[in-house]
Amino acid sequence: MASSLKKCSTYEKYEIRTRNPNPRAAALLVIDVQNYFSSMANPILPNLLATIRLCRRASIPVIFTRHCHKSLTDNPVLAEWWNGDIILDGTPDADLMPDLDSVRRPGEDVLLEKNTYSAFQGTGLEEILRKRCVEEVIVTGVMTNLCCETTARDAFVKGFRVFFSTDATATANAELHDATLKNLAYGFAYLVDCERLNQGLFGN
Incomplete structure (x- = not known):
């Protein structure tokens, strides 16, 4: 998926600003990589897992979100x-994809539940980031144009510097x-991808 997206991409002409994340001030957000979205997420899993591992190596905290509804009427x-x-909570569709098991640290990583597009809405995410002195977020996951984009826009409006993955979103x-x-x-x-993130964090 990443390669096919790149072939038809026209976003480069808008990409006039470049910057590298500061690992001492950043957090990685992994948005809604759940079984319900597996058909979209599967093609980007190698890039997503690579991104998570890069952030682990740079000591960047990783925060996962899970989109689910307690009832048909909660939103x-x-x-x-x-x-x-x-996506109803308690169903297999609501679970994180098992492919994440190799990179998740359940006792350490934050896992937030949400029932709307933004990961900031009703989750305490902003408070968690402020408490950890996080000033930047790196956004990955699904869906690019719904939960990932809305979360990125909210982060920007709340005063966080935003880095958005082009090859670990779908x-x-x-x-x-x-x-x-x-x-x-x-x-x-x-905008970042695995290669840029590697270069920006480690210079290689």
Whole structure:
């Protein structure tokens, strides 16, 4: 998926700002890599796992989110929008993909539950980041144009510097993925990929 996205990508002309994350001030957000989204997430798993390992190596804390609903009515607007096709907590679809087991540290990593697009809404994420003196977030996961983009925009508005992965995020199709990268590069986030992140953090 990463290679096919790159072929049709047109976001580069908006990417006029470059910067490297500061590992002493950053946190990695891994958004909603759950069984429900496995068909989208599978193609980017190698890049996602590589990104997580790079951040581990740089001592950057990793925060996972899980999108789930306690009932069909806990977010009626979202349920209406998706015609009732929501992820109910306690179902296999709501679980994180087992592919993450090799990189997760359950006793150390934060796992937040959310029932809307933004990882900041009703989760305590901002308070967690402030308490850890985090000033920057690196956004990965699914879906690029929904939960990842909304979280990135919220982070920017709240005063966090945002880095957004081009090859460790995924969505329904390349057009939607590319649209997010254009918008974020234009007004919200520095774009990174595994190679840039490696170079930016370690100089190799």
